[in-house]
Amino acid sequence: MTFEILAQAVINGLLMGFVFALVAVGLSLILGVAQIINFAHGEFLMLGMYTAFWMWALFGLDPLVSLPISIGVLALLGVCVYKLITKRILDAPRLTQIFATFGLSIFLRSLAQFLWTPNSRMIQNSWVGDLRVALGGVYIGAPQLVAAAGAILAFGVIHWLVEKTEVGRAMMATAEDRDAAALMGINTEQMYTLAWAVGSACVGLAGGLLTTFYSVEPNIGLVFGTTASVVIALGGFGSIKGAFAAGIIVGLIQVVGGFLIGPAFKFAVVLTVYLVVVAVRPQGLLGKY
Amino acid sequence: MLEVNNIHVSYDGVPALYGVSFRVEEGEIVSIVGSNGAGKSTVLRTVSSLLRPTQGSIRMNGEELTALRPHEVVLRGIAHVPEGRRLFNRQSIKDNLTLGAFTRKSQADREEVLEKVYEVFPILKKRLGQLAGTLSGGEQQMLAIARALMLKPKLLMLDEPSLGIAPKLVDEIFETLKEINEKQGITILLVEQHVHEALELADRAYVLQTGRVVTEGTGKELLQSDAIQKAYLGI
Numbered sequence: 001m002t003f004e005i006l007a008q009a010v011i012n013g014l015l016m017g018f019v020f021a022l023v024a025v026g027l028s029l030i031l032g033v034a035q036i037i038n039f040a041h042g043e044f045l046m047l048g049m050y051t052a053f054w055m056w057a058l059f060g061l062d063p064l065v066s067l068p069i070s071i072g073v074l075a076l077l078g079v080c081v082y083k084l085i086t087k088r089i090l091d092a093p094r095l096t097q098i099f100a101t102f103g104l105s106i107f108l109r110s111l112a113q114f115l116w117t118p119n120s121r122m123i124q125n126s127w128v129g130d131l132r133v134a135l136g137g138v139y140i141g142a143p144q145l146v147a148a149a150g151a152i153l154a155f156g157v158i159h160w161l162v163e164k165t166e167v168g169r170a171m172m173a174t175a176e177d178r179d180a181a182a183l184m185g186i187n188t189e190q191m192y193t194l195a196w197a198v199g200s201a202c203v204g205l206a207g208g209l210l211t212t213f214y215s216v217e218p219n220i221g222l223v224f225g226t227t228a229s230v231v232i233a234l235g236g237f238g239s240i241k242g243a244f245a246a247g248i249i250v251g252l253i254q255v256v257g258g259f260l261i262g263p264a265f266k267f268a269v270v271l272t273v274y275l276v277v278v279a280v281r282p283q284g285l286l287g288k289y
Numbered sequence: 290m291l292e293v294n295n296i297h298v299s300y301d302g303v304p305a306l307y308g309v310s311f312r313v314e315e316g317e318i319v320s321i322v323g324s325n326g327a328g329k330s331t332v333l334r335t336v337s338s339l340l341r342p343t344q345g346s347i348r349m350n351g352e353e354l355t356a357l358r359p360h361e362v363v364l365r366g367i368a369h370v371p372e373g374r375r376l377f378n379r380q381s382i383k384d385n386l387t388l389g390a391f392t393r394k395s396q397a398d399r400e401e402v403l404e405k406v407y408e409v410f411p412i413l414k415k416r417l418g419q420l421a422g423t424l425s426g427g428e429q430q431m432l433a434i435a436r437a438l439m440l441k442p443k444l445l446m447l448d449e450p451s452l453g454i455a456p457k458l459v460d461e462i463f464e465t466l467k468e469i470n471e472k473q474g475i476t477i478l479l480v481e482q483h484v485h486e487a488l489e490l491a492d493r494a495y496v497l498q499t500g501r502v503v504t505e506g507t508g509k510e511l512l513q514s515d516a517i518q519k520a521y522l523g524i
């Protein structure tokens with residue numbers, strides 16, 4: 001009996017971990033290529049969730065159907081934020097950059113509260129909402145399963161983009177040395193824009209997938225944004241594979257730790273593991289530098 | 290080919306170049322020599338549009354470059370091997386060369402340039418899979434030059450290719466530059482602290498001192514002039 005509960009916790013943690021991983025990959029891509037940590041990344045996710053929610057509430061679109069819209073809206077938001085805000089502060093002191101995206105996160109949270117009230121909202125009767133798969137004594141929720149599958153698929157696409165395509169290689173060259181990349185004839189400006197678009201599209205997808213089993217409220221980004229920061233610190237700053245692996249680990253730690261110690265402590269468990277890892281291995285679990 | 294006219298460049302309001310002018314004719318090897326901090330790297334970085342001059346003009350075959358972005362300057366046929374080489378250390382030799390060919394879209398075209406580059410640096414062909422960061426200083430410099438040659442440049446600019454390299458290899462690299470210039474017809478603009486070698490190689494040269502051109506002449510003239518040697522070159 002206890003074994004089954006633990007197995008259930010492991011499965012839930014693993015599936016949630018894939019979503020954390022997807023969110024973190026987006027953050028990591030922006031950090032790695034465009035050299036800026038987006039403190040509003042969690043709020044971007046919140047907006048991705050609201051996009052899916054309103055598509056459902058206003059037009060009756062299932063969140064799985066409106067995924068391309070959530071992805072598109074967030075990619076566009078990423079590009080706008082880059083062109084209007086972060087591009088102007090690329091060479092500014094670190095502190096200015098931190099305040100700019102941190103300020104943006106507060107602005108977006110307040111804006112969501114103002115426009116849509118602080119109430120938490122949930123999509124009812126989504127296609128996969130009530131389905132689940134039984135596996136021995138363990139149940140796997142269909143929404144979580146679909147979300148994990150979506151995250152894995154997205155990671156596969158991004159990995160292929162980065163490793164196998166010309167544009168991806170140009171993006172990684174830009175990440176490694178902006179000026180040297182420019183001297184190869186690479187339009188680094190375009191690479192920054194692309195990183196913001198793809199990185200933000202990740203949370204568009206994650207947000208859309210989450211709404212099938214998670215309620216949305218203006219503060220939802222706080223938890224996910226902080227978790228994503230912990231994940232990329234664990235995975236090694238700027239490493240995309242590291243972010244994905246660390247996301248899964250954090251998902252597991254959170255749920256299993258919560259199960260062993262108490263659900264109220266699940267976030268504390270993650271932060272404790274983070275502090276220990278950073279003290280022992282500051283470059284992150286998989287970080288190269 | 291390249292005409293630089295009275296450029297002024299500052300870093301955060303602190304001037305580094307005070308009206309530098311020089312020109313490079315097609316087929317020439319031109320050296321700019323000067324001690325550490327004279328402004329040599331600043332000159333090349335400005336030509337590449339990595340820095341913007343506050344005043345002055347830079348023309349390539351008559352076209353103004355100062356308003357262009359760095360990758361657009363590259364498309365005009367100007368390759369820049371930066372100081373300290375700036376290779377993509379986490380990538381292989383082959384990937385570094387491929388990135389150098391980023392502007393060439395046709396595969397056949399790439400293969401052709403690659404073969405030419407292997408002819409100049411046969412050693413690179415044997416170690417294509419090796420990570421750039423694990424090469425010796427001399428090998429890294431060869432790769433940096435090879436990567437720039439992948440652009441099929443009309444003008445090749447090099448910033449202190451001798452930096453951190455054993456003296457024997459420095460001679461070898463300077464020989465290679467001569468060969469590239471003669472056989473492939475690529476015009477060369479070389480910036481150096483190794484004054485003697487740079488002047489021997491150059492058709493013409495400029496002496497840069499604290500952001501100003503103080504002397505110019507043929508390489509031979511500058512090598513032979515006692516006054517210049519004592520005053521500026523410290524040989």
Ligand SMILES: Nc1ncnc2c1ncn2[C@@H]1O[C@H](COP(=O)(O)OP(=O)(O)O)[C@@H](O)[C@H]1O
Nearest residue numbers: 300304305323324325326327328329330331332
């Ligand atoms: N990134 C920079 N920021 C501020 N000052 C710089 C920077 N790079 C160079 N300088 C200054 O500009 C002047 C010229 O430097 P540089 O062009 O690097 O000289 P060189 O290449 O001849 O050694 C020096 O006084 C140097 O201190």
Ligand SMILES: [Mg+2]
Nearest residue numbers: 329330331372
């Ligand atoms: Mg220099």
